Amino acid sequence: MQRRHALLLPLALAAPWARAHHGWSSFDLERPIWLEGRATKVNWRNPHAELELEVPADLRVPADLVQRSVPAQTASVDGPKLLQAATVPKRRDRRWQIELAPLSRMEAWKVSPIQVGDRIGVLGFTFAGEKGDAILRVEYLFVDGKVYGLRSSPA
Numbered sequence: 001m002q003r004r005h006a007l008l009l010p011l012a013l014a015a016p017w018a019r020a021h022h023g024w025s026s027f028d029l030e031r032p033i034w035l036e037g038r039a040t041k042v043n044w045r046n047p048h049a050e051l052e053l054e055v056p057a058d059l060r061v062p063a064d065l066v067q068r069s070v071p072a073q074t075a076s077v078d079g080p081k082l083l084q085a086a087t088v089p090k091r092r093d094r095r096w097q098i099e100l101a102p103l104s105r106m107e108a109w110k111v112s113p114i115q116v117g118d119r120i121g122v123l124g125f126t127f128a129g130e131k132g133d134a135i136l137r138v139e140y141l142f143v144d145g146k147v148y149g150l151r152s153s154p155a
Helices: 002-020 079-085 103-108
Strands: 033-043 050-054 095-099 119-125 135-143 146-149
Touching: 033 095, 033 135, 079 135, 095 119
Parallel strands: 095 135
Antiparallel strands: 033 050, 033 119, 050 095, 119 135, 135 146
């Protein structure tokens, strides 16, 4: 009996962590969402870095977003098309959970760990119909005047 409990304990402890991780297929990849604001919580760990972003009530897509250049990634991503199609979410949540990339990919892009209080912009995807929790999976991270593509490694 003790052996069975010893085997089941790691699974029970991992369950909430596994449930919190979302693959790309869970997100509406046809509707890129723009968010920007201040990081209020940061978890710089695997399976992916994540943070809580507080966005302003009057959130708008920046007028110059379409003119911004995005870096090439090893994955086939049409960055300019995503920038052109960017919109703000329909829902009015002021705090969003932001899913970044695994730490190995963040290191490949040379992204410095984000700190609480940092202002960032993100372009990514939320669940279809914006249903469920206010979660955004990041395609492009905008921080300190730099842009990082997080779907894959730098090309």
